Amino acid sequence: MRILVIGSGLAGINTALLASEFAAVTLLSKADLSETNTRRAQGGIAAAISSLDDPDTHAADTIRAGAGLCDPQAVHALTADGVAAIERLLRLGVEFDRAESGELSLAMEGAHSTPRVLHAGGDETGLHIQSALLNRLAEADVDVRSGVTVTELVMDAGRCVGAITDARETILADATVLATGGAGALYRVTTNPLTASGDGVALALRAGALLRDMEFVQFHPTSLAVGGSAFLISEALRGEGARLLDATGERLMAQVHPDAELAPRSVVANAISASMQRDATDHVWLDISHRGAEFLQARFPGVHRGALERGWDITAGPIPVAPAAHYHMGGVYTDIDGRTTVPGLFAAGECASSGAHGANRVASNSLLEAAVFSARVAAAIQTGPAAAPTPAGQIDRMPLSPHASAPSWDDLHETMSEFAGITRTADGLRSALERFDRWTDTDTEDPSLPLATLTARLIAEAALQRRESRGAHLRLDFPDERPSWRRHSLHQLVIE
């Protein structure tokens, strides 16, 4: 059996390692193998490993934050497989931080009701996971190729049978796995690498796969507001007592939510955005200096170093922070074993909509999702190439054209950041769609730009259709959650 895995983050490498035990595996990555969202993860990975915790409590926390759109079956798969996923990462060589007693140390984060977040190297969890995976990949029998962008999936009689690369090479496979990560790079300010442009979602759509909940993009409340590529200031700082202050030095979250700084991300991001608008400033302040330099340097070495490199010292006083595009909850619809609605095509990790996050992701659940569902994908491939049944619900079917490329990344960033960002309105979203309609030029050297444009368009379409605010989707013209909208958005192309 031949398996093609597209992506070298946690989802892709874990699938490839497991699949190499029973198949010939090729793994592709469009940039350097470690240029992933996985490598950037800071805070950690959540799992109910403590004797005071259990998968049902973890599931309940996840479902509460998901604003009515989590698939309970997927959430239970996530939390029930969580402990096994951590054990596997330990076996693969990830050295999670331990207390002096030798026990794994667990941190508290927003929306989790108990400490359950494992971390490595303090706040360099992703770096440790990525390195361990790359070490194992180097030893495994996998054909690994970096600097290769997949531009199209190959279809034969309604089945996915491989992919075509930017070098026009066709790679045939019995099963193809999308592990292409997120879509933060559709926006001007993002914590993601520029490679995270939602390619896999567009590839799947063009192949006829169903997409779900595309409008739900999470904006991380706290990136360091110093311009350029956003440096993430981990949620874990707020877990350790960091306070958000407005321009006048007043505590920002105390009046907004009972959990204050540990409220769900969308609540915190929206409160920061509103405060910035009120005070006509491009940042608010985050202060954790009261925890002392010794503690902060040991617990947050990455954030401490990264902020210092950008001119700010977390041990000395408040630092300026602002929201940045961070995580895409929506994506390629899958069942709980990572099957898409196209036979032969699987998806895992951030590019998938497994149903585990609903309308709002809980911090530290996405690394877990990548670890758990990649293992489920590998197991499902072994049992055959079957497709997921189409879920119940109204599907918005769109024609294949017009789907041209944005003229440039700047045009795409401006459109998405201005009209489909942290807060949205019908007028703004219509303006975005008019721009997409005007773009006809597909003559671009960058193979990802047409894919990114299609994914961006779907986000804007879905955001316009959802006439309510829910989870990370905030409509200024429909500020409330509406019971009639407690349903998924489903999109599919009409393939002739």
Ligand SMILES: Cc1cc2nc3c(=O)[nH]c(=O)nc-3n(C[C@H](O)[C@H](O)[C@H](O)COP(=O)(O)OP(=O)(O)OC[C@H]3O[C@@H](n4cnc5c(N)ncnc54)[C@H](O)[C@@H]3O)c2cc1C
């Ligand atoms: C700054 C930051 C901090 C985070 N912190 C946390 C955290 O503490 N805890 C947590 O749970 N989550 C965190 N997340 C989210 C988490 O890191 C990601 O959701 C997760 O790592 C996604 O893994 P993945 O394998 O799906 O994708 P990625 O790790 O992003 O890998 C995607 C891969 O796909 C490849 N690719 C994309 N398109 C193509 C194409 N067309 N052709 C070929 N290859 C392609 C890329 O090159 C890359 O190799 C964080 C994210 C960021 C950005």
